[in-house]
Amino acid sequence: MSTTRALDGIDETLAPQGRRERNLIYEWLSTVDHKKIGILYIVYSLIFLLIAGFEAMLMRIQLAVPDNHFVSPQTFNELFTMHGTTMVFFVGMPILFGFGNYLVPLMIGARDMAFPRLNAFSFWISAFAGLLLYFSYFGGSGLYAAGSAPSVGWFAYAPLTAKVFSPGHSTDYWTLAIFLSGIGSIGAAVNFVTTIVCMRCKGMRFGRMPLLVWLYLVTACLVFVAVSPLTAAQIMLTLDRYLGAHFFDTQAGGSAVLWMHFFWIFGHPEVYILVLPAFGFASEIIPVFSRKAIFGYPAMVGATVAIGFISLGVWAHHMFTVGLGPSANTFFVFATMVISVPTGIKIFNWLATIWGGKLIFKTPMLFSIAFLFQFLIGGLTGIMLSVAPFDWQLGNSYFVVAHFHYILVGAILSMIFAAFYYWYPKMTGRMLSETIGKWHFWLFIIGFHLTFDFMHIPGLLGMPRRIYTYEANRGWGTLNMIVSIGAAIQAISILIFAYNLVHSYFKGKAAGHDPWDAWTLEWSTPSPPPDYNFAVEPAVNSRRPLWDLKHPDDPDSDYE
């Protein structure tokens, strides 16, 4: 797919100006450009991805064989706490905010986000939060002593987080890190909504926005109502720990279950905050590599909004084992099942987009196809777990761990990889290597399925999550060994991916503006785009402005 002639013309107006030499570090530290901040988010998340992945590997080594003592029990508790917290707050959210920051203004034909300085603030406060979390390794017991990381689990159930049970400062670092990352997320979300509502280019009505922009709009709205409760709960926990308040203090009549409610009111919509941008990537990539317009655009938008609303009413399916009573259980069982309807609409629309298309199996498409299947399976085990009696058997088992990793890794991470292969050329001006990409893809898929397919079985056999080790006579040994081998293969594939990112930055094929012959506005700018994005503000007539430009005889606007 070569650059079309139509786009060569645009390049002339945007020929890169002679750039003044500037201090590189100063430029990146002080930038308010949405593209640079987007890249900062992405690079920062990738570093945390390597750290949290390393923690996962240590846990898998520990669990590979029975009666193992590779790490101490205390270290193991710290590892799963840090792994979960890092992956959700310092990998998942920031990497998606990073792509959104980079892509949303370009896709709606704007020159920057609505509040560039707030944007920089949101990034740096999130970055600081991540550093604060890891500083607990040094300062967790106070600066004078050897530190320790928090070991309360990523959902930090009360009353374990009370001062008596978690002395020292490690839990406070956890609380502060989540609190600050929440502020950063809310700032970013304010920016996304305002940018999308107020800065669309001429003709970009809501019904013409790329689906990715729609998905970020809904994600950002979810951040307001989901992340804020967690922020409030962290304020309460801090009051408990420092001022002697009793919110979650069971000794003084406080309720541990209240924390669970507050946490999961955040926790479940959070899953959708992470997965909706992945849906957005899929909705951009699958049409381009199927050479067809997205199937059922209005249904996709409707399903997205429906998912956003329903996701706010399902949180207590994380709490079936608490004993909520039959009526609450029934409500949350049905609410959870209902959410699979709009999700199903999405899957069918992606399949219908692929159906009859002229498929091109480049790496982004490979990851998208993997996403479709893996997301489906993760969704189906989700429906199994939504049945309260089934959940009573398997809640807090490795079955649950396998289920949510199927979504987080199999669906979200796969789509993030797809997004990297698809937009890396736009961000850097270089293509990622297809050969290395294929190695990355196949190793990742093999590793993923070895790990997470087999992880369901020890769960069904009764292996609880978060156990430090297990006896040999349980019969979980072989399965855990397979899971750990799969994890090692995934780790290798991620290192290959990291190598590809660096290697292709220097040695990659030049990308041109539009290497995929795509249809959304970001591909009309040079790669990487200039600071101002568009020399002249664009105007659009349809959902696929570049299609209209490349096919003036048969524009989309005739059909929409």
Place this chain on the structure above:
Amino acid sequence: MMSAAAIHTAGAPGGRETPWRQPYRGTVGMACLIAAEASIFIIFVVAYIFYIGKSLSGPTPAEVLELPIFGTICLLSSSITVHFAVSALRKGNLRGCTLNLAGTVLLGLIFLGSTAQEWYHLIHDDGLTIQTNLFGTTYYSLVGLHASHVVVGLILLSLTLAFCLMGRVKQEHAEKLETLSLYWHFVDGVWVVVFLVVYVLGR
């Protein structure tokens, strides 16, 4: 073959030339912030309601709380004065704007003073602190969270007032002042909820 400017002129359809207008970004941004803040308050209000009557020891709200009528009237009136300030600025009436802003700041300060007096009374005379019982925990955190928002609002309003007195505020800043007034209305609205929950429902 297409010209360079093709994509930029591709819009502007021949027939229907509707003006392209989008909302003011300050208003939208503030609405988003208010949505996020409202969620935080909802969680604190839920905690308050959940813990009504669950304290293991006294004092109870019925024993110690009195209706803060005067402070409430002052805070709610400040919503009206800030509204007058915005509409005065929109008409170019800078003097009216400054006076109404000063009134708003004054009324806000009186409200804070009445809260401070109430807390002094509770802590000093009734011995109720955040550590005493669940009522103290939820009361001080909910009312304190609201008061901290009043403080933030007052800082912003005082800054604006200072700019007014320096003659830096012009008619074209009306939209910005309106954005700030939205925040102040929100703070007042939250107080209505806090008042109903703490002093009516919880007593």
